[in-house]
Amino acid sequence: MATLGLIGSGFIGGTLARLAVDGGLDVVLSNSRGPETLADKVAELGAHARAATPAEAAAAGDWVVVTIPLKAYTSLPREPLAGKTVIDTNNYYPQRDGQIEALDDGSTTSSELLQQYLGDSAHVVKAFNNIFFKHLGVLGRPTGAADRTALPIAGDDADAKRHATELLDILGYDVVDAGPLAEGRFYQPGTPPYGAPYAQNPGASFAEQKAGPAPAARIREFLAEARG
Ligand SMILES: NC(=O)c1ccc[n+]([C@@H]2O[C@H](COP(=O)([O-])OP(=O)(O)OC[C@H]3O[C@@H](n4cnc5c(N)ncnc54)[C@H](OP(=O)(O)O)[C@@H]3O)[C@@H](O)[C@H]2O)c1
Secondary structure (H helix, E strand, C coil): CCEEEEECCCHHHHHHHHHHHHCCCEEEECCCCCHHHHHHHHHHHCCCEEECCHHHHHHHCCEEEECCCHHHHHHCCCHHHCCCEEEECCCCCHHHHCCCHHHHCCCCCHHHHHHHHHCCCCEEEECCCCCCHHHHHHCCCCCCCCCCCEEEEEECCHHHHHHHHHHHHHHCCEEEECCCHHHHHHHCCCCCCCCHHHECCCCCCHHHCCECCCCHHHHHHHHHHHHC
């Protein structure tokens, strides 16, 4: 059975772990405080889940999701992530992460910073960063369902994007390829595709609303609006 490794097991990591177990994957969860602090979550997820250190979760994963506060990215274990498809859900929130000049001046993006830190042998794909965790937890549907929701992905390695697409399919989602990693900027916080497409009323605050399905065509429209 394939394994999803999770570095970070909070709102998004925990939601992805549930979708993965339901989709037939094994999951290895990790956080900053140690595997013993994840015992309740592991028990809730059942026999296909276990907890480990971030390095162990990275080594065990066929895919590894990095889903931590952005400011912590320089603590990630580089060696076990080499050669892996690394799915990056992180967003830059200066009030949480501190000011990062290269992001403030727009010269790079948070996912490119992660790629740079990990080095070329890891293949970063940006995904799951633009959907509220509660919406992510309920919008997954089987392959081919008429009301299946799509999520944008961005990355510089075509094989890794294909690999990430396989993961999203298992988790219940279609994919819209938004281009190279740098184009992840078009669905970062503050852009039209950030949160709103998955809310029933995109005009109001997305986190306060019920989830609504967003097929690929809708995501393409929001991305086109972001590109201007
Ligand atoms: N919440 C959302 O709806 C949402 C949606 C899309 C994207 N995002 C983004 O996705 C990321 C995760 O968000 P979240 O809401 O899931 O955060 P969260 O609930 O605060 O969870 C963060 C997780 O990261 C772990 N962590 C922190 N520092 C770590 C380190 N150095 N090494 C390993 N694990 C570490 C935490 O473990 P400890 O508790 O042990 O420190 C915790 O399990 C953020 O960048 C966020 O902006 C969030």
